[in-house]
Amino acid sequence: MSIRTTAIQYRREILSLFVSPIAYVVGFCFLVVAGWAFYVSVHVLNREASQWTVTEFFFNGFPIWIAQVVVMPVLTMRIFSEEYAQGTFEGLMTAPVRDWEIVLAKYCATLTLYAAIWLPTLLFLPTFRLISLSDVPLTSGPTWCSYLMVLLMGLLFASFGLLASAVTRNQIVAAILSFSMTVLFFFAGLFIFLDIPGPVREVLYYISVFDHMERFSRGLVTTKVPVFYLTLTALMLFATKCVIESRRWRT
Amino acid sequence: MIEAEDLVKRFAGVQALRGISFRVDKGEIVGFLGPNGAGKTTAMRILSGYMPPTSGRVTIAGFNVFSHSLDVRRRIGYMPESVPLYPELRVREFLSYRAQLKGVRGNMVRQRVLEVCQLCGLEDVSSKIIGTLSKGFRQRVGLADAMVHDPELLILDEPTIGLDPNQIRHLRELIRSLGRRHTILLSTHILPEVEMTCSRVLIINKGRIEASDSPENLTRKLHNGGAVRAVVKAPSPELSAALKTIPHIEEVSVKEDAGWCVAEIFSRRGEDLREAIHSAIAAKGWPLRELTRQRATLEDVFVELTHEDKA
Incomplete structure (x- = not known):
C-alpha cells in the first residue's frame, strides 16, 4: 500500500468535505447541543451537591449521546454514495489506486472532520474555570480519558458510516443504515440497566458504550476497551473494502 | 498494445x-x-x-x-x-x-x-x-x-x-x-x-x-461500394443492353432525365469498371456527360452491418 496515494486521495476528500455545507451545518448544530449540555451540567451541579464531576455530567449526558448517534451518519453518508451517484467512482477505480488506499483515505478524512467538530469543546472546561473563578482544582486526567473515549467511539461509528455508504448509492439510505447500526450498538449497551442474568449481562457490559464512557470519564482506563473498539473498527473497514471490491463484480 | x-x-x-x-x-x-x-x-x-x-x-x-x-x-x-x-x-x-x-x-x-x-x-x-x-x-x-x-x-x-x-x-x-x-x-x-x-x-x-x-x-467491400453513375445521351433500352454486356457487371438501372439517361451500374464488390463502361459507350458513339464512381460511406457500412433487417 502506498502512503503517497492515500495522502493524495485524503487531500481530495478533505477538500470536498470542507467545501460542502454539511460539515458546517453539522458542526454548528453539534456545538450548540454540546454547549447547551455543558451549561445544563454546570447548572444542575450548582443546585445540589452530587458525587459527579462536571466532566462526568457532560460526557455521560443525554444530549451528547444524541449528538453522537446523529453526527456520524450525517458526516459519512455521502462518502461513497456520492461517488457512485456522480459516477466518479468509475474514474477512481480505473486510476492506479488500491481499494485499501481509497477506504483508508476516506476514513481518515471523516475522522479529521469529526475531530474538527469536537475540537472547540476543549475550550469548555478552561472557560468554565475562568468564569466561575473557582479555585477547586479540575483534574485533567478524566477529561483526557473522556476525550479518548470520544475518539474511540468516533473510530467505530465512522467505520459503521463508511460501510453503510459503501453499500448504496443513495445518501439517505446510507445515513439510515449507519444510524441504525449505531443505535443498535448503543441499545445493546443499554440492556445493562435491565435485569438480565448471567453471561449475557457480562457480554453486554463488555460492549456497553455507556459503561465504557462512565468509567473513562472517571479516569478508569483499561486496555480491553480500546482493543475492543479497534478490533471492531478494523473488521468494519475490512468489510467496507470487500464491498468496494465486490462492486467491480456486480456492476 | x-x-x-x-x-x-x-x-x-x-x-x-x-x-x-x-x-x-x-x-x-x-x-x-x-x-x-x-x-x-x-x-x-x-x-x-x-x-x-x-x-x-x-x-x-x-x-x-x-x-x-x-x-x-x-x-x-x-x-x-x-x-x-x-x-x-x-x-x-x-x-x-x-x-x-x-x-x-x-x-x-x-x-x-x-x-x-x-x-x-x-x-x-x-x-x-x-x-x-x-x-x-x-x-x-x-x-x-x-x-x-x-x-x-x-x-x-x-x-x-x-x-x-x-x-x-x-x-x-x-x-x-x-x-x-x-x-x-x-x-x-x-x-x-x-x-x-x-x-x-x-x-x-x-x-x-x-x-x-x-x-x-x-x-x-460493401455491396454497392463500387456503383458507377453514367449520364449518357442514348435510347435507354439499348444503353441498358450495351452495359450488361460488360463482364463483371451485376445490375444496371437506367432512368431518363430531360433527354439524358442516368445509369446506375453495380459491379462485383470493389471492382472499378469505369474504363470498360467508357469504352462500351464510346464504341456506340453516344455522348457521355458524366462518369463517376460513387463512394460508399462508413455510414452505409454501419447500417448494412448493424441494421435489424440485415440479410
Missing part, C-alpha cells in the same frame, strides 16, 4: 458481450462503432479494468488487465461516457489531483496540468469551479483528465458527445496529433469523424464483432 481474447460478459440475464476478440497495435487509432446497447461501453469498461469479464482474457502492454491491474491502470487514460468529475473542485485542482493520483510527481504535476489545459483549450476556465462549466467544457476536462499522465493508451468512450461542430473539429485534430505518440481506442456515433481520424474500425453489434478493417477497405 491491446489483445482481447474471447471476451464474454453476462449481466443478470443479459449477455452484453458474446465472445469478442481483437487486437490493437501500438500507434493505431481505432474507432469502436456500434448501435446503442451493442456492448461498446461494456468492452471499454473491461479494458480499463473497471470490471472483469465473465470469461476471456485481456492484456494491455503485455500486462493482464486483472492480475496486473495497477500496471495496466498506470498505462491507460480512460474517459468514461458519463465524464465523471467532482463538481465542487476547480478545474486546476481536479487535474492536479488526478495527475498525482496517476503517478505524476513533483514539478511535473504543474507542467502536465498546464500542458493538457492548453491542449484541450481549458486555459481560460482553469480556475473555475467544475460545477459551473458547460457540457462542452466538462467534456474537455474529462479528456484532459484522461491524458494528464501521458498514458500509452487512451480509451475514450464517446468523447464528442455534447460538443459543437467547432469543438468536434478541434477534438478531431487533437486526436490525430495525439495518435502520433499514443495508441487510441475511441467510440463514437459520428461516423465521418471516424473516417477522418481512425486508421481502423471495429464494428460491434449485439455483443459480437461484425467487422474490423480500415475505413477504406470496409467501404470498398
Whole structure:
C-alpha cells in the first residue's frame, strides 16, 4: 500500500468535505447541543451537591449521546454514495489506486472532520474555570480519558458510516443504515440497566458504550476497551473494502 | 498494445458481450462503432479494468488487465461516457489531483496540468469551479483528465458527445496529433469523424464483432461500394443492353432525365469498371456527360452491418 496515494486521495476528500455545507451545518448544530449540555451540567451541579464531576455530567449526558448517534451518519453518508451517484467512482477505480488506499483515505478524512467538530469543546472546561473563578482544582486526567473515549467511539461509528455508504448509492439510505447500526450498538449497551442474568449481562457490559464512557470519564482506563473498539473498527473497514471490491463484480 | 481474447460478459440475464476478440497495435487509432446497447461501453469498461469479464482474457502492454491491474491502470487514460468529475473542485485542482493520483510527481504535476489545459483549450476556465462549466467544457476536462499522465493508451468512450461542430473539429485534430505518440481506442456515433481520424474500425453489434478493417477497405467491400453513375445521351433500352454486356457487371438501372439517361451500374464488390463502361459507350458513339464512381460511406457500412433487417 502506498502512503503517497492515500495522502493524495485524503487531500481530495478533505477538500470536498470542507467545501460542502454539511460539515458546517453539522458542526454548528453539534456545538450548540454540546454547549447547551455543558451549561445544563454546570447548572444542575450548582443546585445540589452530587458525587459527579462536571466532566462526568457532560460526557455521560443525554444530549451528547444524541449528538453522537446523529453526527456520524450525517458526516459519512455521502462518502461513497456520492461517488457512485456522480459516477466518479468509475474514474477512481480505473486510476492506479488500491481499494485499501481509497477506504483508508476516506476514513481518515471523516475522522479529521469529526475531530474538527469536537475540537472547540476543549475550550469548555478552561472557560468554565475562568468564569466561575473557582479555585477547586479540575483534574485533567478524566477529561483526557473522556476525550479518548470520544475518539474511540468516533473510530467505530465512522467505520459503521463508511460501510453503510459503501453499500448504496443513495445518501439517505446510507445515513439510515449507519444510524441504525449505531443505535443498535448503543441499545445493546443499554440492556445493562435491565435485569438480565448471567453471561449475557457480562457480554453486554463488555460492549456497553455507556459503561465504557462512565468509567473513562472517571479516569478508569483499561486496555480491553480500546482493543475492543479497534478490533471492531478494523473488521468494519475490512468489510467496507470487500464491498468496494465486490462492486467491480456486480456492476 | 491491446489483445482481447474471447471476451464474454453476462449481466443478470443479459449477455452484453458474446465472445469478442481483437487486437490493437501500438500507434493505431481505432474507432469502436456500434448501435446503442451493442456492448461498446461494456468492452471499454473491461479494458480499463473497471470490471472483469465473465470469461476471456485481456492484456494491455503485455500486462493482464486483472492480475496486473495497477500496471495496466498506470498505462491507460480512460474517459468514461458519463465524464465523471467532482463538481465542487476547480478545474486546476481536479487535474492536479488526478495527475498525482496517476503517478505524476513533483514539478511535473504543474507542467502536465498546464500542458493538457492548453491542449484541450481549458486555459481560460482553469480556475473555475467544475460545477459551473458547460457540457462542452466538462467534456474537455474529462479528456484532459484522461491524458494528464501521458498514458500509452487512451480509451475514450464517446468523447464528442455534447460538443459543437467547432469543438468536434478541434477534438478531431487533437486526436490525430495525439495518435502520433499514443495508441487510441475511441467510440463514437459520428461516423465521418471516424473516417477522418481512425486508421481502423471495429464494428460491434449485439455483443459480437461484425467487422474490423480500415475505413477504406470496409467501404470498398460493401455491396454497392463500387456503383458507377453514367449520364449518357442514348435510347435507354439499348444503353441498358450495351452495359450488361460488360463482364463483371451485376445490375444496371437506367432512368431518363430531360433527354439524358442516368445509369446506375453495380459491379462485383470493389471492382472499378469505369474504363470498360467508357469504352462500351464510346464504341456506340453516344455522348457521355458524366462518369463517376460513387463512394460508399462508413455510414452505409454501419447500417448494412448493424441494421435489424440485415440479410
